[in-house]
Amino acid sequence: MSKRTMPRLLQSPAVVLLLVWMLIPLGMTLFFSFIRYVLNSLRRPEWTTPSIENWRGFGNYDFVLGNKDFLLAVQNSLLIVCSILFLTVILGVLIAVLINKAFPGRGIVRVLLISPFFVMPAVNAVLWINMILDPVLGLQGIAVDGINALIRDLQNLPVLGAFFGLWPELSPISFRATQTSAYAVIIMVTWQWTPFAVLIFMTSLQSEDQQQKEAAILDGAGAWSQFRFLTLPHLGRPIAIVVMIQAIFHLSLYAEIEIVSRGNGNKNLPYLIGEFANNNIGAASATGIFAVILANIVAIFLLRMIGKTLME
Amino acid sequence: MAIVAQSSRTGRISRATLAWIVALLFFFPIFWMVLTSFKTDADAVKPQYLLFFTPTLDNYLNMTDNYDYWRFARNSVITSVFATAFALAVGIPCAYAMAFNPSRHTKDVLMWMLSTKMLPAAAVLYPMTYITKSVGLFDTHFMVIVVLMLINLPIVIWMLFTYFKEIPREIIEAAQMDGVSTWGEIREILIPLAWGGIVSTALLCFIFCWNEAYWTVRLTTTEAATLSKLIEGNRAPEGLFFGRLSAVSAAAVGPIIVLGWFCQKQLVQGLTFGAVK
Numbered sequence: 001m002s003k004r005t006m007p008r009l010l011q012s013p014a015v016v017l018l019l020v021w022m023l024i025p026l027g028m029t030l031f032f033s034f035i036r037y038v039l040n041s042l043r044r045p046e047w048t049t050p051s052i053e054n055w056r057g058f059g060n061y062d063f064v065l066g067n068k069d070f071l072l073a074v075q076n077s078l079l080i081v082c083s084i085l086f087l088t089v090i091l092g093v094l095i096a097v098l099i100n101k102a103f104p105g106r107g108i109v110r111v112l113l114i115s116p117f118f119v120m121p122a123v124n125a126v127l128w129i130n131m132i133l134d135p136v137l138g139l140q141g142i143a144v145d146g147i148n149a150l151i152r153d154l155q156n157l158p159v160l161g162a163f164f165g166l167w168p169e170l171s172p173i174s175f176r177a178t179q180t181s182a183y184a185v186i187i188m189v190t191w192q193w194t195p196f197a198v199l200i201f202m203t204s205l206q207s208e209d210q211q212q213k214e215a216a217i218l219d220g221a222g223a224w225s226q227f228r229f230l231t232l233p234h235l236g237r238p239i240a241i242v243v244m245i246q247a248i249f250h251l252s253l254y255a256e257i258e259i260v261s262r263g264n265g266n267k268n269l270p271y272l273i274g275e276f277a278n279n280n281i282g283a284a285s286a287t288g289i290f291a292v293i294l295a296n297i298v299a300i301f302l303l304r305m306i307g308k309t310l311m312e
Numbered sequence: 313m314a315i316v317a318q319s320s321r322t323g324r325i326s327r328a329t330l331a332w333i334v335a336l337l338f339f340f341p342i343f344w345m346v347l348t349s350f351k352t353d354a355d356a357v358k359p360q361y362l363l364f365f366t367p368t369l370d371n372y373l374n375m376t377d378n379y380d381y382w383r384f385a386r387n388s389v390i391t392s393v394f395a396t397a398f399a400l401a402v403g404i405p406c407a408y409a410m411a412f413n414p415s416r417h418t419k420d421v422l423m424w425m426l427s428t429k430m431l432p433a434a435a436v437l438y439p440m441t442y443i444t445k446s447v448g449l450f451d452t453h454f455m456v457i458v459v460l461m462l463i464n465l466p467i468v469i470w471m472l473f474t475y476f477k478e479i480p481r482e483i484i485e486a487a488q489m490d491g492v493s494t495w496g497e498i499r500e501i502l503i504p505l506a507w508g509g510i511v512s513t514a515l516l517c518f519i520f521c522w523n524e525a526y527w528t529v530r531l532t533t534t535e536a537a538t539l540s541k542l543i544e545g546n547r548a549p550e551g552l553f554f555g556r557l558s559a560v561s562a563a564a565v566g567p568i569i570v571l572g573w574f575c576q577k578q579l580v581q582g583l584t585f586g587a588v589k
Contacts, residue, residue, distance in 0.1 A: 006494055007409035014406035014469060015421065021462045022428045025436035025443070032438065095334055103328035111573050112335040115342055118572035120523040122543035123561040127345050129547075131554055137357045139344070145359065191341065196579075200588050203580045238588050245583060252432045255525035255540065259547040270434030274530075277438045288435030299430040303423050306587045 026292070033060050033285035040279055050281075060286035069272055070287065077268040077294075080185055081250045085243050087190045092197025092242065093235060097227065099198075100205045110202075117195040125259035128188040135172035144172040181261035188256060193249075197242050204238040205231070237305075244302035251295050269294070342569070349558035356554035371559030378556045381563065384542040388564075390453055391528070391538060392521035395460035396514050399468045402461075404510070407472035408502055412484050422473065426585060429466040433526045444531055451535045456528060460521045468517050471582045475509030476502065512578035515571055522568050539564040 036047045036054040047054055064070050099109055116124075135141045147170055154164040175184035208231065216226055254270045267275070269291045276284035348356050350367040375381035410418050440459070441450070449455040483505070487497050503510065525540040532541055543564060546557060572579070580588055 007413035010405035010409035013402045014465060017402065017462060018425055018428050018465060022431065025439040026431065028439035029436055098327060098334065099331045103324065103331060105332065109331050109335040112339040114572065114576055115339055115569050118519060118569045119342065119565045120540055121525045122540045123565050126543055126547055126557065127341055127561060131344060131348060131558065132341060142359045142362065195338065196583065199576060200580055200584060204588055241584050241587050248430050252434055254434065255529065255544060259544060270432065273434040273437055281438050284438055291432040292435045295430055295432045299427060303427060306426070306585050307419065307423055
């Protein structure tokens with residue numbers, strides 16, 4: 001056996017498996033996106049079998065682009081992903097800097113902070129939407145009731161009561177509603193992924209050049225300018241990586257959306273694909289191809305960045 | 313000078329306090345879930361029993377009656393364990409060859425493997441449903457195991473590759489000189505030397521399999537349904553069952569959170585594909 005055969009043989013199972021996994025389903029999606037294909041049709045039963053006879057060209061793409069749900073889903077995907085990215089990066093940097101220096105109980109703080117990341121998405125969504133955000137029975141409802149009761153009590157005070165009489169009665173927000181369900185998803189995913197950002201920024205901060213920092217302190221640099229001119233540039237690369245990895249994960253958010261609102265006013269692309277796939281496979285596949293394109297735009301940048309450090 | 317020391321001391325104390333507050337806030341929802349799991353369903357929605365209540369274990373004791381918890385848990389364990397084992401079985405030889413006999417294409421192959429991870433699952437939802445249904449594997453452990461293994465294989469290979477690269481090449485080359493077979497090299501030298509790395513890769517892969525919530529929900533109905541599917545199916549209890557739902561949720565995530573504590577460091581390497589060290 002030649003020197004190169006063995007390594008190839010060892011790699012082949014993994015390569016073949018991943019090749020099949022990628023090419024066959026994606027190839028089918030591509031094919032279905034160009035034909036008329038529905039699961040149930042009394043009027044056109046010939047459309048219920050996938051066949052080249054039912055060629056539709058870019059018709060499914062036209063249909064999807066003209067569908068108002070598609071535009072909403074893209075907007076909503078972007079709103080959710082961008083908000084989560086913004087919040088997790090800001091919170092992540094702040095918390096990582098906060099716990100970078102040693103203090104009593106730092107180990108426990110780390111353990112507490114990282115925990116949300118390991119909660120399964122389905123539990124995360126059920127926990128937040130019911131036990132915390134529910135407007136009546138959740139903590140939100142209980143807190144709002146409590147504050148309202150407190151204000152009512154304060155209104156009975158002599159003199160000061162008149163002042164508290166000006167305060168409005170608070171009303172809880174229903175996070176299952178059309179306009180607000182996206183915010184519930186943003187809150188719960190931010191809670192889950194901020195620990196991830198913290199962990200990565202913290203790892204990166206540990207390799208920060210301490211001598212440079214000491215030199216800056218001797219030169220009279222304040223805490224803010226140390227942060228602004230040393231720490232933040234040092235975190236540039238990890239921030240880029242956190243942004244891209246999260247973008248890829250969050251573009252395919254599904255369980256949270258399903259649990260919070262069953263897509264009520266709050267569809268993202270994966271959810272819309274799932275809905276189309278209940279009957280119109282052609283449209284589901286065309287939407288799928290759009291999702292692939294969107295993910296690829298992010299993936300190309302990420303892969304380039306990872307590729308640079310790969311063979312070091 | 314004394315003033316500087318003084319202010320930096322209060323600074324330190326306030327930083328530590330703030331760090332603790334932030335950590336407790338982040339942990340609070342988990343704490344709340346566990347606390348609620350010890351309340352009866354009736355008590356769980358009454359504000360007067362918010363913090364002080366008579367704790368009960370009923371929610372945990374009745375998990376089988378209420379939700380058939382153990383069947384779902386068994387499915388989660390079976391699918392996650394086998395998916396992890398297969399991913400390692402395929403991944404170890406592959407990462408070994410890549411780390412010790414790299415060719416011009418190794419880098420491209422690794423990048424391509426990663427790119428399969430970035431394919432949005434939803435895009436291939438229908439073809440996967442179609443394939444699994446037409447070969448009669450819909451809602452079977454086997455299918456869930458295969459899918460879980462495939463979606464985690466790139467991360468497994470990637471992590472193993474970064475661990476294997478740290479082993480000095482001379483050790484492997486010396487063994488090759490001595491005429492040890494490839495299988496012998498992997499079993500006698502590679503696995504013992506990289507044991508720590510292999511274990512953390514396995515743990516992380518197991519966690520990802522356990523928490524997966526797209527394919528396990530879409531490709532199963534009852535037979536192979538995992539805990540994700542169980543929780544997803546009880547999404548809106550309307551406050552009636554907060555106690556029992558908390559118990560089943562806490563049971564589903566508890567072991568994984570504890571496992572996660574042990575592989576924080578590896579998580580960074582595994583999730584950033586070695587780009588942050």
